[in-house]
Amino acid sequence: MKTIIIGIHGKAYSGKDTLAEALRPLLLEQFPDARIEELRFAEPLYDMLRTRLPEAGSHLSKAEKELPRPELGGLSQRQALLAMGQGFHNVNPMTMPNIWAYDMRDMINTYTQDKATSRLFVLVPDVRRDDEAQTLLGTENAVGVIYRVEAINGPTEENPDKRTEGGIFHGYVTAHLLNDHSKGKEAFVQKVLGEVLSVLLSVDLNYSKMVGGLA
Secondary structure (H helix, E strand, O other): OEEEEEEEEOOEOOOHHHHHHHHHHHHHHHOOOOEEEEOOOOHHHHHHHOOOOOOOOOOOOHHHHHOOOHHHOOOOHHHHHHHHHHHHHHHOOOHHHHHHHHHHHHHHHHHHOOOOOOEEEEEEEEEOOHHHHHHHHOOOOOEEEEEEEEEEOOOOEOOOOOOOOOOOOHHHOOEEEEEEHHHOHHHHHHHHHHHHHHHHHHHHHOHHHHOOOOO
């Protein structure tokens, strides 16, 4: 099985989810036999958050993510996620990276056991830290690529506490994609999909060499 992991990195509201949503139909068009799954490093936090806020998740709109919630003591979903992540880090700086990395690898390995699938794409649209990038790029018997989305002319946010949400080392980034908010979502998608697809086609073509002939 060919397993290609597509990580997406960028500040909040830069267009990471927009790119992930556009990639799914593009991949199915180019690779009709492919299985496509979406995973998130934050999913363990969402699971914990849903004990208080059942509708919590990445599917919420920007406004819904920032809405103060009585169930969370007045915090928004995003504030609660950051607080939880920082709490883990404050107690043990290595706890959070290890938990997230192990969970991500386990989930990917579960999908790779599907013998009926010849090609697997795993979308991970919430790569925020170096250790998360390392997890995707270092997954055994898989090839990882990471796109960095940079936004201009629009609102973006990055948590100033770099322990839980900082920029990643530029050497981990496969390609940089610019999102001009003033031109709209459709313009961004049309502009970058060709570049994204070019990289993925090259990876697919050279897959065996990139994983050391283990595919």
